[in-house]
Amino acid sequence: MDLHFGDSKPTDEERAAVDALLGPPESSWEGADRSDADLRWARGGREARDRRDLLLPGLHAINDRIGWISDGALDYLCRRLTVPPAEAYGVATFYAMFSVKPRPATVLQVCTDLACAAAGAPELCAGIEARLGLGSGVTVERSPCLGLCERAPAVLAVKAGDPVRTAVSAPATVERAVLAASAPDSAPEEPPAALAVPQAGQDGLMLLQRVGVVDPASLDDYRAHGGYTALRRAFELGPAGVIREVTDSGLVGRGGAAFPTGRKWQATASQPDRPHYLVCNADESEPGTFKDRVLMEGDPYALVEAMTIAAYATGAHRGYLYLRGEYPRALRRLEHAIAQARARGLLGDDVLGQGYAFDIEIRRGAGAYICGEETALFNSIEGYRGEPRSKPPFPVEKGLFGKPTVENNVETLVNVLPILTMGAPAYAAIGTQRSTGPKLFCVSGSVERPGVYELPFGATLGELLTLAGASEGLRAVLLGGAAGGFVRADELDIPLTFEGTREAGTTLGSGVVMAFDDSVPLPRLLLRIAEFFRDESCGQCVPCRVGTVRQEEALHRIVERAGADAAGDITLLREVGRAMRDASICGLGQTAWNAVESAIDRLGAYE
Amino acid sequence: MTVTPLGIPRRLLEFTLDGEPVRAPEGSTILDACRAAGKDVPTLCEGDTLRPKNACRVCVVEVEGARTLVPACSRKAEAGMEVRTDTERARHSRKIVLELLASSVDLSTTPKVAAWLKEYEAKPDRFGPDAARLNEEPKVDNDLYVRDYDKCILCYKCVDACGDQWQNTFAISVAGRGFDARIAVEHDAPLTDSACVYCGNCIEVCPTGALSFKSEFDMRAAGTWEESRQTETTTVCAYCGVGCNLTLHVQDNEIVKVTSPHDNPVTHGNLCIKGRFGYQHVQNRD
Ligand code: SF4
Ligand code: SF4
Ligand code: SF4
Ligand code: FES
Ligand code: FES
Numbered sequence: 001m002d003l004h005f006g007d008s009k010p011t012d013e014e015r016a017a018v019d020a021l022l023g024p025p026e027s028s029w030e031g032a033d034r035s036d037a038d039l040r041w042a043r044g045g046r047e048a049r050d051r052r053d054l055l056l057p058g059l060h061a062i063n064d065r066i067g068w069i070s071d072g073a074l075d076y077l078c079r080r081l082t083v084p085p086a087e088a089y090g091v092a093t094f095y096a097m098f099s100v101k102p103r104p105a106t107v108l109q110v111c112t113d114l115a116c117a118a119a120g121a122p123e124l125c126a127g128i129e130a131r132l133g134l135g136s137g138v139t140v141e142r143s144p145c146l147g148l149c150e151r152a153p154a155v156l157a158v159k160a161g162d163p164v165r166t167a168v169s170a171p172a173t174v175e176r177a178v179l180a181a182s183a184p185d186s187a188p189e190e191p192p193a194a195l196a197v198p199q200a201g202q203d204g205l206m207l208l209q210r211v212g213v214v215d216p217a218s219l220d221d222y223r224a225h226g227g228y229t230a231l232r233r234a235f236e237l238g239p240a241g242v243i244r245e246v247t248d249s250g251l252v253g254r255g256g257a258a259f260p261t262g263r264k265w266q267a268t269a270s271q272p273d274r275p276h277y278l279v280c281n282a283d284e285s286e287p288g289t290f291k292d293r294v295l296m297e298g299d300p301y302a303l304v305e306a307m308t309i310a311a312y313a314t315g316a317h318r319g320y321l322y323l324r325g326e327y328p329r330a331l332r333r334l335e336h337a338i339a340q341a342r343a344r345g346l347l348g349d350d351v352l353g354q355g356y357a358f359d360i361e362i363r364r365g366a367g368a369y370i371c372g373e374e375t376a377l378f379n380s381i382e383g384y385r386g387e388p389r390s391k392p393p394f395p396v397e398k399g400l401f402g403k404p405t406v407e408n409n410v411e412t413l414v415n416v417l418p419i420l421t422m423g424a425p426a427y428a429a430i431g432t433q434r435s436t437g438p439k440l441f442c443v444s445g446s447v448e449r450p451g452v453y454e455l456p457f458g459a460t461l462g463e464l465l466t467l468a469g470a471s472e473g474l475r476a477v478l479l480g481g482a483a484g485g486f487v488r489a490d491e492l493d494i495p496l497t498f499e500g501t502r503e504a505g506t507t508l509g510s511g512v513v514m515a516f517d518d519s520v521p522l523p524r525l526l527l528r529i530a531e532f533f534r535d536e537s538c539g540q541c542v543p544c545r546v547g548t549v550r551q552e553e554a555l556h557r558i559v560e561r562a563g564a565d566a567a568g569d570i571t572l573l574r575e576v577g578r579a580m581r582d583a584s585i586c587g588l589g590q591t592a593w594n595a596v597e598s599a600i601d602r603l604g605a606y607e
Numbered sequence: 608m609t610v611t612p613l614g615i616p617r618r619l620l621e622f623t624l625d626g627e628p629v630r631a632p633e634g635s636t637i638l639d640a641c642r643a644a645g646k647d648v649p650t651l652c653e654g655d656t657l658r659p660k661n662a663c664r665v666c667v668v669e670v671e672g673a674r675t676l677v678p679a680c681s682r683k684a685e686a687g688m689e690v691r692t693d694t695e696r697a698r699h700s701r702k703i704v705l706e707l708l709a710s711s712v713d714l715s716t717t718p719k720v721a722a723w724l725k726e727y728e729a730k731p732d733r734f735g736p737d738a739a740r741l742n743e744e745p746k747v748d749n750d751l752y753v754r755d756y757d758k759c760i761l762c763y764k765c766v767d768a769c770g771d772q773w774q775n776t777f778a779i780s781v782a783g784r785g786f787d788a789r790i791a792v793e794h795d796a797p798l799t800d801s802a803c804v805y806c807g808n809c810i811e812v813c814p815t816g817a818l819s820f821k822s823e824f825d826m827r828a829a830g831t832w833e834e835s836r837q838t839e840t841t842t843v844c845a846y847c848g849v850g851c852n853l854t855l856h857v858q859d860n861e862i863v864k865v866t867s868p869h870d871n872p873v874t875h876g877n878l879c880i881k882g883r884f885g886y887q888h889v890q891n892r893d
Contacts, residue, residue, distance in 0.1 A: 003777070004802030006793065071794045084777030085793035086802060087770075093782040100794070368784070385781065390661050390681060539761065539781070539788035541662050543700070546707035549739050549786050557735075572733065579703035582676045582696060583664040590675060 096367030431457030462492030480509020544589025716816030
């Protein structure tokens with residue numbers, strides 16, 4: 001290809017941001033000043049083209065330092081990586097956290113999603129906007145769920161510079177939000193992750209056992225609390241033995257699809273094509289979900305160890321940890337944990353002296369719910385727009401960089417540690433026959449003690465809500481997040497298992513449990529869900545790209561209506577919803593109508 | 608003479624199509640099999656020389672055992688599959704997709720769509736007068752071709768044709784996301800400031816007329832574009848030694864646009880700026 005770059009030049013600052021990531025350019029072919037040698041020596045971009053996957057980190061580098069991505073900065077990054085500028089522009093405009101228009105250095109994201117909306121986000125947002133108007137040097141943006149629902153309402157401030165500064169405030173007030181935006185360095189420290197775990201320190205926890213107990217910055221402390229025994233066991237068992245244990249344990253994916261993990265690992269391990277990759281999906285963006293954040297912030301080494309085991313079992317030597325861009329503290333903790341593990345020989349060329357090489361690279365997302373879809377995530381890592389690929393081929397055969405890839409989310413991976421330390425039979429004895437092991441639930445909304453709860457599969461919704469202290473006047477519970485479904489307050493005996501929720505005509509999804517009492521206006525809630533999907537659709541396929549818009553329009557029309565007045569629009573919603581479920585490319589479009597449909601059918605919204 | 612490469616002989620696999628056993632060569636899509644069996648499945652984003660992006664979803668069919676409908680244009684036929692092309696479920700999705708498209712973009716220059724709208728009894732108006740539309744103004748920033756994204760269905764064909772499947776220029780891509788996604792050049796600049804080399808291959812593949820020759824655009828605006836009065840003559844480009852085939856579209860003794868036959872095994876419909884747009888000298892009669 002013969003790439004064309006415009007005349008726009010980067011500023012020194014922009015150039016420095018890119019060079020800090022990629023190193024200085026070697027020749028004028030890559031954007032350096034022309035030297036004598038360059039006149040006699042033409043070098044193609046083949047080497048650089050292989051680094052296309054650095055496009056997203058490069059965009060982050062510019063956006064972090066400057067606050068937005070100018071034409072000159074984008075062109076310079078493209079020159080360095082041999083990426084066509086039109087494609088890079090398409091990538092930069094895909095993500096919510098990037099801007100290709102000038103904007104102030106500080107962006108304050110105010111969550112207006114379900115839990116925060118119920119906790120007064122609209123008033124908060126209006127108050128903040130009144131204080132931080134034009135000329136304040138702060139852009140106020142309404143944001144989808146920030147994964148801090150247990151402390152709703154939440155805000156996240158990002159101040160561009162070198163280094164970029166972030167501050168989180170939750171529960172936020174106008175005062176505290178303004179402070180976070182104006183002086184992120186002096187904003188009060190976030191509470192420890194354990195505060196999101198009401199059961200912290202209790203006996204019998206398996207996944208959350210170390211959260212609040214262990215020092216998340218200390219590898220020694222992690223080891224003192226049982227860390228790295230599972231990896232040792234894995235080396236004793238060998239890859240096939242590990243896969244056997246995981247298969248026998250009955251572990252299924254915790255991200256929502258509930259696919260048997262052992263089968264997935266086996267399928268990847270047996271692919272002749274090399275290399276194999278491991279991807280940890282830490283892009284938890286389902287509104288109402290924050291369990292992966294709490295695990296990563298409270299027990300980061302557990303994820304590093306679990307990824308090492310998964311990679312060893314499936315024959316991967318490189319793992320990518322794709323982390324939500326909105327999780328600055330999880331990023332810091334994991335960066336630290338990975339560096340420590342590397343320094344101590346727990347990652348690198350010779351893990352634990354076993355002659356097995358494995359390392360982890362963190363990739364930050366940039367604000368796109370769809371990148372939680374496994375194939376969209378691959379595209380995102382590879383430096384393309386985060387659009388889902390059509391399946392087949394499946395990732396176990398052709399995943400990241402077109403190679404066999406095993407992808408698991410954080411909670412699934414962390415389950416592998418107890419499986420190996422206690423053995424598959426003991427693990428499989430927990431829970432029910434078809435849903436084995438412990439499960440994390442993210443409880444938020446109208447409850448006294450919101451947070452992450454760990455229960456063996458099989459506990460009922462009522463038992464969980466009793467633990468969390470459901471408020472009087474419970475009206476509805478949203479299971480599984482925006483892609484899940486509502487159940488009524490009189491359905492609390494639903495067992496929280498994959499089969500139990502399926503029998504009850506709903507879904508467990510990723511383990512979201514959002515309670516709403518009768519003070520929450522249902523039509524507004526449904527409108528917010530529709531708005532969420534309209535915003536987050538990647539736009540690739542027609543049923544989802546246009547269908548989500550038409551559904552939101554219909555919900556707007558009936559927000560104050562019910563009964564016969566709403567009937568025509570409800571028919572329209574149903575017909576469009578059915579086509580979205582049947583004909584969309586990926587799970588986003590296929591599930592976007594679930595929650596609203598369940599509210600109409602089960603809760604009698606608009607009757 | 609058109610030489611069609613035969614390739615390695617392929618095995619036939621058997622499956623059922625609307626209850627009838629059919630055989631199709633390994634590697635063919637459900638759509639190939641439908642066409643071979645004389646079944647009419649509507650398609651928009653599928654094109655004869657590009658890998659389908661399967662984004663429009665108008666070709667969906669029902670496959671026994673699959674949770675969702677599958678796009679016939681890109682799903683490979685498998686032995687033992689049971690495919691149904693004309694079920695209520697498939698027809699419903701196609702109808703809705705047509706309604707969604709027709710309510711958001713201008714399909715007046717998309718061939719065949721009017722007939723499908725009628726066949727599937729699609730009523731794009733039912734989303735009401737306030738239904739969001741693209742509402743884009745045509746981008747007329749050069750003398751060769753016009754981009755009227757109000758007609759764009761985001762089929763990605765132009766992106767693929769400009770990118771790694773045909774031209775390797777990578778001047779356009781999809782920017783933005785969701786309903787706001789648009790085809791754009793870098794920095795959303797005018798075409799003249801972009802990497803575009805004006806091969807016009809994107810116009811060649813655009814199924815809706817969102818990309819069109821300036822000559823066609825102007826004539827349509829003036830109400831003088833009349834396809835029924837045009838003749839098509841395929842000849843050889845005289846500019847260079849490559850020898851691409853050109854199809855001259857002539858109305859009233861004037862060349863009004865130039866396309867290229869897709870079944871040509873060398874060029875597959877590709878041309879360069881000279882062959883595509885450099886025809887004025889032919890009609891220079893002074
Ligand atoms: S269903 Fe939605 S998110 Fe998924 S590919 Fe289609 S447009 Fe993109
Ligand atoms: S401009 Fe034409 S070819 Fe390009 S995406 Fe739109 S409809 Fe398809
Ligand atoms: S179209 Fe271009 S490449 Fe083809 S024969 Fe004409 S001048 Fe040569
Ligand atoms: S942080 Fe606001 S809803 Fe989750
Ligand atoms: S023609 Fe098959 S999805 Fe568009």
